[in-house]
Every structure is written in C-alpha cells, then in structure tokens.
Amino acid sequence: MQKVLLTGAGGFIGSHLAEELVRRQFGVRAFVHYNSMGSYGWLDTLPADVLDKIDVFAGNVCDPNGLRTAMKGCDAVLHLAALIAIPYSYHSPDTYLDTNIRGTLNVLQAARDLDVGHVVHTSTSEVYGTAQFVPITEEHPLQGQSPYSATKIGADQIALSFEKSFGTPVTVVRPFNTYGPRQSTRAVIPTIITQIAAGRRRIKLGSVHPTRDFNYVGDTVGGFLAALEKRAGIGEVVNIGSGFEISIGDTAQLIAGLMGVEIEIEQDDVRVRPDRSEVERLWASNAKAQKLLGWSPRFGGVDGLRKGLEQTIAWFTKQENLSRYRANAYTL
Numbered sequence: 001m002q003k004v005l006l007t008g009a010g011g012f013i014g015s016h017l018a019e020e021l022v023r024r025q026f027g028v029r030a031f032v033h034y035n036s037m038g039s040y041g042w043l044d045t046l047p048a049d050v051l052d053k054i055d056v057f058a059g060n061v062c063d064p065n066g067l068r069t070a071m072k073g074c075d076a077v078l079h080l081a082a083l084i085a086i087p088y089s090y091h092s093p094d095t096y097l098d099t100n101i102r103g104t105l106n107v108l109q110a111a112r113d114l115d116v117g118h119v120v121h122t123s124t125s126e127v128y129g130t131a132q133f134v135p136i137t138e139e140h141p142l143q144g145q146s147p148y149s150a151t152k153i154g155a156d157q158i159a160l161s162f163e164k165s166f167g168t169p170v171t172v173v174r175p176f177n178t179y180g181p182r183q184s185t186r187a188v189i190p191t192i193i194t195q196i197a198a199g200r201r202r203i204k205l206g207s208v209h210p211t212r213d214f215n216y217v218g219d220t221v222g223g224f225l226a227a228l229e230k231r232a233g234i235g236e237v238v239n240i241g242s243g244f245e246i247s248i249g250d251t252a253q254l255i256a257g258l259m260g261v262e263i264e265i266e267q268d269d270v271r272v273r274p275d276r277s278e279v280e281r282l283w284a285s286n287a288k289a290q291k292l293l294g295w296s297p298r299f300g301g302v303d304g305l306r307k308g309l310e311q312t313i314a315w316f317t318k319q320e321n322l323s324r325y326r327a328n329a330y331t332l
C-alpha cells in the first residue's frame with residue numbers, strides 16, 4: 001500500500017483529499033497544523049471509519065524536524081499546507097513568506113533527503129495575476145499582484161528547481177478557485193451563501209466585475225490524485241481549472257437563483273482590494289491536465305457550476321450556526 005504524507009490535511013481541500021485517499025486505499029499520514037486550541041481542523045468532522053485509517057501528526061511545516069519525522073516511511077507527499085487568504089497577506093507578508101516559502105523548502109529538503117518517490121506541490125492560479133491572454137495556459141507570465149501570490153510564485157519556483165537541481169520528482173499542480181463544502185467562509189462563494197442563509201437580501205461584496213474559473217472541490221481532488229496515481233507531470237506545472245469563466249456578480253446572482261431569492265449587491269469598502277492588487281480575470285486552459293494527467297472536470301460549464309453550487313449550498317445551509325455567525329465575518 002502506498003503511504004502518502006498530506007500536509008494541510010485539516011484544511012478545506014486537504015480534508016477532502018484525506019477522505020478520498022482513504023477511499024482509494026492509500027495509507028494516509030495527515031500532517032495538520034498544530035494550534036493551542038487542540039483542533040485538527042476539518043479532520044475533526046470526518047466519519048470515524050475514515051479517521052480510523054488516518055495517522056495524524058500535529059506540527060508545523062516551518063519546523064523541519066517534525067516534518068521529517070512525519071515524512072519517514074512515506075512514498076509520496078501531497079503538499080497543501082499554506083497561508084491562503086489574500087487580504088491577510090497585505091497585513092502580514094512575513095508570515096506568508098515563512099509558511100509558504102520556508103515551509104515548502106522544508107518539505108522539499110525532507111523529501112530529497114528521504115528519497116520520497118513523488119512530491120505534488122500545490123500552486124494557485126493567483127500566480128498568473130490578471131490574465132494577459134485567455135484561456136490561461138501554463139506558459140502565461142507570472143505576476144505577483146499580492147504578497148500571497150508572490151510567496152506562491154517563490155514556492156513554485158523552488159519546487160521546480162529541486163526537480164532540476166537534484167532530480168527530486170516534483171509535480172506542481174495549479175488549482176484555480178476551488179469551492180465546495182468546508183471552504184472557509186472568508187472566500188467569495190461561502191460569503192454569498194452565508195449572507196443569504198442568514199436572511200439578508202442586500203449582499204455585501206467587494207467588486208462584482210472580476211472573473212474567476214470556479215472548480216468544484218471533488219474535481220480539484222481528482223486532479224491531485226490523477227497526478228499522484230499516474231506519477232505524472234514530473235518537472236511540470238499543470239493547471240487544474242474548470243475552463244469556464246464567470247464574474248463575481250453573475251456568480252452571486254446564480255447562487256441567489258439556486259437559493260430561490262432575489263438579492264441586491266451592495267459594495268462593502270472593507271472587502272475591496274487595492275486596485276492594482278485585485279486579479280481582474282482568471283480563466284483556465286485545462287488542456288495540459290487532460291493530456292498529461294488524463295483529468296477533466298466533472299463539474300465543468302455553467303451546468304457543472306450549478307450542480308457544484310447546489311451541493312455547496314446544501315452543505316452550508318445545514319451548518320446553521322456557521323452560516324449565521326460567519327455572515328458578518330471577513331478576513332482583514
């Protein structure tokens with residue numbers, strides 16, 4: 001049985017990956033962020049028969065020793081641990097640098113020393129900045145429009161350099177905007193759903209005109225696992241996106257329609273990002289993923305987005321407390 005170290009296992013995408021790895025009968029070692037509240041993030045909510053099959057190590061990717069201990073005996077690493085909220089990176093760029101760059105370097109150094117057979121490193125579509133051409137292929141220039149994005153560009157380049165310099169088998173997967181159950185309520189789709197679920201009909205948003213390529217979490221997980229199972233894309237960057245572009249305003253209206261309400265959108269100044277920092281347009285080409293990984297989205301196009309949103313809405317509206325309390329919350 002292949003044993004996989006999953007960093008960021010308590011997070012949104014990480015917890016879905018943990019479940020799917022168990023379902024596909026991988027040995028799973030979950031590396032979760034240690035915090036003094038004693039929580040293992042979303043892992044705490046997984047069914048007992050899934051958790052029974054996961055070894056959990058609480059630590060921090062910034063600590064190379066703990067990471068190395070956790071990685072010993074693993075055949076592959078899925079590296080998702082990162083600081084991911086873009087707005088907070090304006091306030092605290094140093095913590096992003098520590099976790100995203102130094103943390104990734106620690107993962108790579110341990111993987112190299114321990115001769116791990118495959119490292120799948122998580123990038124983000126944010127590294128492209130506002131699209132200069134569409135759909136965005138992996139050859140698109142990289143533009144660090146936020147401190148977050150700059151740290152991810154750095155981490156991706158270090159990951160690729162380990163493949164070139166030392167032959168460490170690294171694949172860089174580059175997910176576009178993933179959404180679905182368990183996404184943090186600071187992201188735009190949960191923000192819209194929780195505000196509507198809390199009974200509001202005037203929805204507070206930042207800007208309505210930027211566009212995104214939303215990818216259902218099950219599809220993102222499928223992309224990671226295609227790379228892992230086929231040991232594909234080594235030394236390469238591969239976009240994982242739905243190939244469908246929609247504006248934030250249209251997304252809000254689509255969600256409102258699915259929730260059976262009419263909404264007005266109100267601009268909330270605290271949610272507006274600095275002009276030159278906002279990524280105005282993202283739309284993925286997934287041709288390389290189809291070719292190299294044999295992956296294509298199951299929730300593609302507007303119909304796929306509708307289907308994914310229905311599942312997401314169903315999950316959030318079941319978490320009544322989360323919906324009510326988080327409707328007022330946003331990340332600094």
Ligand SMILES: Cc1cn([C@H]2C[C@H](O)[C@@H](COP(=O)(O)OP(=O)(O)O[C@H]3O[C@H](CO)[C@@H](O)[C@H](O)[C@H]3O)O2)c(=O)[nH]c1=O
Pocket residue numbers: 084085086123124125126175176177178186187188189191204205206207208210212248271278279330
């Ligand atoms: C939370 C929020 C967001 N927005 C806007 C800002 C953006 O134009 C768009 C999407 O915002 P977010 O959901 O925060 O996602 P985005 O900035 O694209 O970044 C996400 O997607 C990236 C992948 O592309 C990840 O790397 C990031 O970690 C993740 O946060 O919606 C609003 O207008 N109002 C809001 O309240």
